[in-house]
Amino acid sequence: MKLTLYIWRQKNAADKGHMEKYQLNDVMEDMSFLEMLDVLNEDLILKGKEPVAFDHDCREGICGACSLTINGVPHGPEKATTTCQLHMRKFKDGDSIYIEPFRAKAFPVIKDLVVDRSAFDRIMQAGGFIGVSTGNAPDAHSVPVSKKNADLAMDAAACIGCGACVAACPNAAAMLFVAAKVSQFALLPQGQPERKKRVLSMVSQMQKEGFGACTNFYECEAVCPKQVSVRFIAKMNRDYLCSRVTEAVEV
Amino acid sequence: MTLDSKIPSGPIQDKWDKHKFEMKLINPANKRKYKVIVVGTGLAGASAAASLAELGYVVEAFTYNDSPRRAHSIAAQGGINAAKNYPNDGDSIWRLFYDTVKGGDFRSREANVYRLAQVSNNIIDQCVAQGVPFAREYGGLLDNRSFGGAQVSRTFYARGQTGQQLLLGAYSALSRAIGKKQVTMHIRKELKDLVIIDGRVRGIVTRDLVSGKIESYWADAVILATGGYGNVFFLSTNAQACNVTATYRAYKKGAFFANPCYTQIHPTCIPVSGEHQSKLTLMSESLRNDGRIWVPKNQGDKRKPNDIPENERDYYLERKYPSFGNLSPRDISSRSAKEVCDEGRGVGSTGYGVYLDFADAINRLGKHVIEERYGNLFEMYERITGEDPYMTPMRIYPASHYTMGGLWVDYNLMSTIPGLHVLGEANFSDHGANRLGASALMQGLADGYFVIPYTIGNYFGSNKFDKITIEHEEFKKAEAEVAEKTNTLLSINGKKTPTMFHRELGKIMWEYCGMARNEAGLKKALELVPALREEFWQNLTVTGEGNDLNVSLEKAGRVADFLEFAEVMLWDALERNESCGAHFREEHQYPDGEAKRDDEHFTHVAAWEFQGVGKKPIRNIEPLEFENVKLAVRSYK
Amino acid sequence: MILINYLKSTILSKFVMAVTGIILVLFIIGHCIGNMQLFIGRESFNSYAYFLQERIGELLWIMRIGLILSLIFHVVTSIRLKFLNLGAKPKKYEVKNYVKAKLTSRTMIWTGIMIFAFVTYHILQFTTGTIYPGDYNRTDYYTTNAMSVKKLGSDECCTKSREATAKDAIINYRGNQYETAGNHPIISERHDAYGMVIHGFRRPIVAILYIIGMILLGFHLNHAIQSAFQTLGYNNPKYFNKIVVGSTVLSTLIVLCFISLPITIIFGLVGGGV
Known part of the structure; x- marks a missing residue:
């Protein structure tokens, strides 16, 4: 499917930041949301551009590293699901997706979609x-x-x-x-x-x-x-x- | 070089107690004069950092994640073993010890394993005291379940999130120490090199992943708790950032790498769906307690699973291994799955998958029981595949999951570099050629909570330490090397991304050094990997700058190390000319496909010594002696 | 100091919001029930108003001061929290969607400010009579039945007493004994609250403002009532759904009761004789 992405790009904490538009043409519905971004990033690197930075690690919904506010909802549209476990079958061909960092004064942006x-x-x-302290514990029962x-x-x-x-x-x-x-x-x-x-x-x-x-x-x-x-x-x-x-x- | 494992003398039951008594102690007032660096904040790292800080040592802890709580220990689902024998089903320290040695196919060190079984009970006590919400029975006491091939119920669990809860327990202890200023925590900093001065490890060089700054930190001892190298296969159940860099750098500085070919393949993962796949998701092995594994009897049977009648299904594990059936050990289950798929009986769009069917269990126990036991796993499966496992069988396939190999350590968990201690999955010590389910969490916490706090004191007590600073020339040299390598990666300006190289490497490794290996394949891979490495240094492209948060630069550095490390792994697989545990050489099998050990020639640890990039490393040997468990052919029939 | 210090803690601030809110809600419920007397008639409504104004003495002012203090704390705390919250999220999303937060909950501060403006206007109209003095300064003449009584054993002639009823031939009053001497109507004056309301609501602008004000109040209460339970720590899956539903039912009921007055008055269903 084809998707239009609007992604928050911000060079570093001091930069003002802006939304940037990207077009993706071959998104498969079995991809996870982050795999979709991987595809975009590979493409950006090959074009000599900087990939979009985003936090992620375990990709199985437990480490809590992934974030992203997707179309105005943190972790996107699926209930009880982290961004890394969100799959593209939840989107339709031709959709526009807005991707922004988690916003809060206590979570300053470090770069692009990465926040502290x-x-x-x-x-x-x-x-x-x-x-x-270690070693002080009584029997578990x-x-x-x-x-x-x-x-x-x-x-x-x-x-x-x-x-x-x-x-x-x-x-x-x-x-x-x-x-x-x-x-x-x-x-x-x-x-x-x-x-x-x-x-x-x-x-x-x-x-x-x-x-x-x-x-x-x-x-x-x-x-x-x-x-x-x-x-x-x-x-x-x-x-x-x-x-x-x-x-x-x-x- | 002779490898001295420093195993204490005496009967196995008394070794640890005796050793604890014999080790040197550090006066409480003097502990603050020693500084320890802990790299990695998973179960082993966080528990070690917290425990050492509680004792009074000055601790600096490092993680490349944004918080210690993100370490990949968090993803362990099933549980943690302990020899509590709460269910009264005949468990004991001895039995846990025996099962672990046997499960490791007699390629682990008896004394280490016995100690692991001994302290397993303390771990449960410690975790409960920390507020880990283990599953309980109505009477208020802890619940146990049988797990991954064990014939007793010795696994403690917290729903399907045991790793998370144990890590959060260790993280809370670490947080407490950070709050008290006993531990200095460094986040988003990646180890790039170790610094050896006068033959001992005296510090590390890191790269700040946000500012790109290359920094040095000194210490009197360094602990690596940096996990395994499963991502050498590109696709694995490891987290995206998991890498071999820390242990590989130590290897290049003189630490021996032991048994790198022992990589465990987990039988119950969700199959690959396409080229875009970035990781494989594990479904807890506990699913095998109630699920039945089968494939169609006929090749190329493309009917829907529920349309295939009972008599046309092959419950191959139950057929081949009647006494363990679906609970057969991981390597056996994995290889059997590969076999049936290679026969063309695999299921799913790629043909690489087998069914894990809950229909019988749902009929027998009711849907609500299954939901209570595995509800979150079923949801996860449905989220990823879009299929409802209550209605149609799950599809599973093996994936690289855990690496038993790691840096060689002695009984004190110290590597061949004095002062460099290695804990958890990063070391090689306890699991032999194959790890049993729910034992990884046990080992990580045993090392961190109950072993290193004793043995590190012995190291400090037995040595004198000169005061050093990071102005020392060895630090400056290491910093310069790291900076130079970073600049090289940025300046190649080729045509392939780090991920493309990683994916290619993964394919080679999975094909020739995965679930089953043979001499020809390994030799071929030993040609392919260096060629790929050469291409990497000529055709890599990394965008962005060095003094910035740069994800492709991070990735490139890690892939560069995997490309060198892969060769060590291949050499080990080639030279271990036998099958044992997870290392399956096709040349060595019984007629029924069982792994055939060669105890005469290979009852030893192979510890590899670096000789230069591209040069064959030296294979050192630590013989293994089995005085308490009789070497036997592992049989799960 | 504690009067300001609590603002440093967001949870204590919310506690103050909840407690003052509950006081104000209780007042609103009382006010609402009082208003319903209008449907019974002029006599009933005016005597209720008379009772509140003249018969409860200092209690009226204690209640008024309590309410004013509650309102002040409620408003000051909410404004302080609003600024704190705006500061906690300096950069808004380019696109924002809500999953669960309702319009009513997200607009509390705005409905609150508008309700405050409305209440000010409402007091100026109906309590102090500043806005339409003509409506306010109406007098209601009313009669009460009383007995004429004569002091026992004296010729002193009749005093009117409401305490006396014809049932008793002789009554005790202030230490003396009296004998009853027959029925006597008393004509008195009091503030014609009934007329004031009827005339007030016959002005379309007043009625419309009132209806708008009450709907805003309903919005506010719909979120506020269940929210107070949550803030005070009463949220158990066993009953919290009922609290949420109850919150909606109660706030709707309050709105319906309140707006039934201007609607029935403007259509002439009530107060025809005034």
Whole structure:
């Protein structure tokens, strides 16, 4: 099939950037979206031009490296699917496709479609862990966890840290990402000792990074490739409010 | 050169404990005087970086990804083994040890494998304490399943995302250490070379993938946890960026490369759909627990799978290996699939595929049970192929998945370069000629959490270290070499892209050094690869600049190393004139097609020593001794 | 300090939005029920208005101050969040599509501002009488039935008392005993809220503005009510769908009730006698 692509090109962080138009003539429907871009890039290199830079790695929907806002929707039109797992059979011959980087103040563009998502790492460093050093662990069966909570924790832990939630949110809020991690630990007995401190530290770091506020659009949940539910945001809100009231430390 | 594996003496059960006692310790206050560089932040790298930082060492960690959490360990689906024996089905450390040695077709080092089995239980404890949400039963305790050829249920899992959850656990420990400023994390920086001073590794040279800056970092020890080289086949289940550069650079600096021909082919991947294909997607092997593998009995049967009657189907694994059936080890399953496809009985548009059928399981257990077990895998399959596996059988085909070979390391996980330690898939140590399912995660974490924290202290305690800086001439020399190579790649101005060369290399390797190998083919490949390499340096084109984020330049550098490395792999495959585990030489097989080992001549590790590009490397030998497991013909019938 | 400090935290800000929002919604529901008295008639409506204005004393001002504070916090917080959010996404997409975010949720700040403008206008018209003083300064004469009573054992003649009913021959009142002496109507004056509303809504411009204002309010509440539950942490798959549906039902009901007044009035179905 034939496609017209409009792709955001930006030389580096300092460059203003612009949309550029490309024409692709032989796109097969079994191709993945990124394979389609590979084809474009091979073509560009052979023409002596610079290929389009985009983040990607595992190409099986789990590493969270791929991004791209496709026709205004992060990870494109297919539900619960990362860009690398999106296949061209979801598009029609003659379609125009707009490809832009994930947009947020906290995700500055590095080049073309590549953005810097290290803000997520810094949020994790602020408290996204259970503080147990290697070798200190008791036997795995010493603390039973109800299946219900273990499953729910897994639902939250499924987050791949791709940042689509931020990209989709008109406010560039990172609540779904932070809530997923906070909730995973809050649901497990192992996470209780640091529970209050964790939510306060992570939320505080989230704000320092310049993410916006949640206005309950639920757009994050809709584009999340792992279908992490906004109920975790509600859970985190409650955790945060309780912790603000009871925890003496001002974070 | 004699290879000293430094295996402690004594009964196998006591070796590790004895060794732990005998190793030198570093006083807690002195640990901060030692600096360790960890390259790679997958399971092995992240767990090592975090654990060493917790002990008090100064750690600098490197990844070429934008975050440690992206490492390809994340893609492991099935699970992680441990000898907990929670299900009360007769498992033990000894049995896990035995199964792993046997699974590796008697080409692994007993002592290492035993230690792996010993610490496997600690890994589960550690991960649970970190908040890894393993699957649980209603009583609140951990659930286990049988996996990939094991006759006991010893695999712990977190849905189909066990690798992800374990990596996120290690990543959270690493994040904690970074937050406490115990680890300095370097993202988007790729190792380009190692620096050896006075015979010991003392640092690395990296390229910043965003600014293009070439930088040096010094340390007292370097840990490579940079994964495997499966992408030498171009198409594999590895991530796009996975490459051999770090281990190959170490090899060029004097580390020996052991058993590079041991590459595992995974039997359950989604078949190739066309030339554009950039990677192969693995479907967890756990699918084989409930799926039945078959092809039509007749050649060229183009009917839809559901139209082929039961008596015209060949459930070839169940037929050939009645006791293991669809759960036969990976190499056997893979080769059997290749055989039936070569007979012209393959399915799908390319003819390279076999059916994995869930109809029986759905009838027996109900759709909801299958959905609960494999729901996400089925969805993934449907997303990629556009076919619904609840209604029509999946099509699967083997693909390169894991590489058992890697840098040679001794019992302390140190390579032949003093101070250079190698962990996880990057080393060769534990899986022999074939890795069992759910053992890769176990090995990566064992190395990182429970082995290296002890052995590295021994290295520091046994040696004196001069203070060095990155102003040292060896650093300057290495930087200059890296810069020069980068400029060369940019200035060839030929007509083929790095990917085109990679694809061609992959085809050669898959054809002549893939699932089955023979002398003529390997010799032919040994002519084709150098020719391709020559063409590469004359006809490559890389656009863009060196001081910028440049994806084609990154790729070119990696392909350049694959083109040299491929030759080592071919030499190893050629000279290992036997079949064992995943290394199948067509000349050596039993009449029924089983791999035929030559224990008399090949019960050893082949560790290759670099002699110059294009020159045949020297094959050093580490003999393997089996004192606890009797050498036997592996039989899965 | 805490009055400003909470703005530093987006989650606390949202908490303030939710709590003040709930107070305002409760007021709106009360207001709405009150308005429905108009359909019963002038007497009922005016006595309700009279009750609110004259009979509850300081409580009226406590409520008014509470509402004004809620409104101020609601508005200030929302504006502060809006600026924060605009800053968090400085570069917009060339093409943007939404999957789940509804028009109502994306336009909260705009419906909010318009509702605020409308409420200001609404207060100037109906509460302070600034806009149409003629409508406002109407008087309603009304009679109440009262008993004439005579102090027991005295000749002092009749006082009118609403406390007395004919049922009792003798009543106790302020420590004294009285005997009843027959029915007496009392004519009093009060503000004619009923007439004010009827005359107000007979002006098409007023009616149209009001209807628009109420529809905007409906939009706002449709998102706001369920959103408050989410913000306060009440989102469980078991019941959250019901909250979302309930939010729509309640906001629709409120809009329908409110706009039923101008519609019935402008078509002459109500208030014909005024």
